Amino acid sequence: MLKMWRTFIWSFGSLILAVAGMSAYGHGIAEPRHGGVVQSANDITFEFVSLPEGAVIYVFDHDEEYGAHQMTGKLTVLRSEGTKLEADLRFSGGNRLSTTGLVLARGDRVVATISEPGNAVLVRFTVK
Template sequence: MKTLLAAALIGLSTLGAGGVLAHGGAVPKHGGVVQTASDLSFELVGTADGAVIYVEDHGKPMAPTGFTGKLTVLNGSEKSEAPIAVAADKLEAKGVKLGKGAKVVASLTTPKQKAITVRFTVK
C-alpha cells in the first residue's frame, strides 16, 4: 500500500511541473534570453548600441508603459550600467555591450512602484 501511495505522489508531482511551463514564455521570440519574474516574462536582446527587453504577460506581449530602471552588465571583470527607458513596445538600455557569458541584472520599477529584479546570462 505504501509503495502504491508513493508512486501516486511521484506521478502527481510530475503533473505540477508541466504547469510551470504553461505560465512562462521560456521560448525566445526575438532571439534573446528569457527569464520570468513577478509573473511576467522578460526577453533580453542585444542590439548594436545596447540592449532591449521585451515584456510578456502570460504569453501575450505587454507594453511596459511607465516602467523605469537600470541595466547592469558584468562581462568578466568589466561592469557597465545604463538607465532603462520605455521605447515603444519594449524597454531599452543604450551604451552597454552584451558579450557571451555576460551576467545581466535588470532592476525595474513598475508604474505602481513595484520593484522587479530580473537576472540573465547571455548565451
C-alpha cells in the same frame, strides 16, 4: 485487503505527482521571440536582446505582450575582466525597454532592475 490498500495508495500518489508535474511544466520559461535570452520573475517574462548599439528588454505576461509604458529601469553589466557598466532603461514603445550606448560582449552578465508603480523586480541574464 492490506495489499489492495497499498496498491491504491501508491496509484493515487503517482497520480497526484503526475498532475503536479504537468501544472509545473505549463509555467516554464518561454522560448525567445526575438533571439534573446529569456528569464521570468514575479510571473512576468523578460527577453533580453543585445544589439550592436545597446540592448532591448521585451516584457511578456503569460505569453502576451505586457505594456511597458510605466516601467523604468537600470542595467548593470558585469564584464568578465571585472569592470562594471551601468545604463538607464527607458520605455521605447509597446512592450519594450531599451538603452543605447552599451557595447556588450558574449559572456557579460547583465542585471536588470525594472520598476513600475508599486512593484520592482531584479532579473539576471548572460549575453549569448
